[in-house]
Amino acid sequence: MAAMVNLPPDIDETLLVATLSAVVDHHDMLRSRLLPDDGGLVVGAPGTVDVAGLLRRAEGERESAAELDAAAGRLDPEAGVMAQFVWFAPGAGTAGRLLIVLHHLVADGVSWRVLLPDLAAAWAQVREGRAPVLPPVGTSARRWAHALTAEASTPDRAAELPYWKDVLDGPDPQLGSRRLDPRLDTVATLDSIRVDLPDRAMEALLSMLPAKFRCGAQDGLLAGLALALAQWRRERGVAESSCLIALEGHGREEAVVPGSDLSRTVGWFTSVFPARLDVAGCALDEAFAGGPAAGGALKTVKEQLRSIPDKGLGYGLLRYLNPETGADLGQYSAPQISFNYLGRFSPADMPGTSGDWAGHRSPTRTAWTSPPTPACPRWRRYRSASSSSTARTVRGPKPRSISPRAC
Known part of the structure; x- marks a missing residue:
């Protein structure tokens, strides 16, 4: 970073x-x-x-x-x-x-x-x-880590196991010619594609969709991804309406630990969890023509995302902090695609900073991120890892998508 x-x-x-x-x-x-x-x-x-x-x-x-x-x-x-x-x-x-x-x-x-x-x-x-x-800092990273470890073994959290197994147990047709190999598919072999959306698409994503469908920009982006995958697979003779995506969240789900306050805690709290998005019954041709089917797909995906318990934090608890449930979940293959919506940001939005100590993006990077080493198998689990963000510019907000892909 x-x-x-x-x-x-x-x-x-x-x-x-x-x-x-x-x-x-x-x-x-x-x-x-x-x-x-x-x-x-x-x-x-x-x-x-x-x-x-x-x-x-x-x-x-x-x-x-x-x-x-x-x-x-x-x-x-x-x-x-x-x-x-x-x-x-x-x-x-x-x-x-x-x-x-x-x-x-x-x-x-x-x-x-x-x-x-x-x-x-x-x-x-x-x-x-x-x-x-x-x-003062409210909840320290240490206290948060210990609280999550305790939460992972509670009966209520363990009761989520069937949900996560059901998500992972469905089909996930192979996207590339082979599965990723951590010995070959490293950061040095990635192909990165950047797409800046035009103003008309930006307006629809950030203003029209949230107002009409009571959703967020991430819902629209994921609905588009689910439709694109279904269409891409159909063109290749693969009839599969669902897609398995690894979603990233900020992980600061304070409701999981009552009384916690992470608003001033510095650390890496990111959560990653699988989500299955299914656009079954959607008329793809109509959706891609901008017809009513597109809105129906957005509503479907939005509701599927809303049904994920505690915004996905429980998956990591059961997968990595509970030995019994972790053994069960460890038997499943990871999703081939990772998605991360970074949100709308601008250095000027930083509270309490203007002029001196105001932040700017790091040199040559589209977000406040420094690169991993070329040999790092950082993306070995994902065929495509897409991150989307909205940066405020002089002309207004500009959505962009950056998709590192395994070569």
Whole structure:
């Protein structure tokens, strides 16, 4: 994960390190270290991270993409290096900008809405010579993890097992010429396709559909995906109206743990769960012509998504935190397609930031994301991994879809 932020013109290296240290000391996951044996995380006490050693000065931003890649390469979870900071040299009357690179183990997209305002708040206090005091964190990542582990073994949660088995047990016709091989299908062999939707489609997706069908943009995108897969398969002689999709959610489903508050917790809370979308009975030709069948398919998919318990969080609990149910679910093949709707975002939307400490997208990236290593079999489970987002531009919101595919 990466973001570029403006720096105030009167900041120097000492004050910058003090500001960054205050935020690192406040958020546990930024001080964590990955244990090599069981993959757990151990958190160091505040003050144990040498933030000055994580800061690098760079001249100008012409090499910002190379600096991003180099910073990502310096991350070392097992050594406790979860963050890197690159300070691009200031110009006339400015202090330049700061590239913040975080390992995905310790931050997700929601975390930026906590970190950037906290940086601004810490700087305001450091600037005045005061020790920074930041708003408290509600539920720590540690407490959340322990609560989910306990929840995974409750009778009510275990009762979801038949639902998830039914989702996974249906057909999932092979999309490519072969199943993915983690030895061959790595990040280095991906083909990435980016599609920017035209204004007319954007207006329909973000305004017309939600108003007419009482749905969200994700419902419309997934209905379109389900229809496209059914049509694609029909053209190849495969009669299958349902599709199995791995959906990603933000995972901060506080209702699962009563009393929890993750609004200010930095960490990686993403949930991934299978969903079966079925457009059986839909007249595909009519739907693709924009007829009533398209609306019917959207309503069907919307209701199927609404029926998923707790927005899918229970699947991960039963698959990975409950040994008995995990053995059952582990027998099924993973979906071939992964889908993630990143939502509508703009750096200007970050609460508590404007001007100084305002966030920008990272160099050469369409979202605040740094690349995995080329040999990483990150996508080995999915034939296609599609992420969609809506970025606000000068001309208004522009939906885009980025689909890394196995070559």
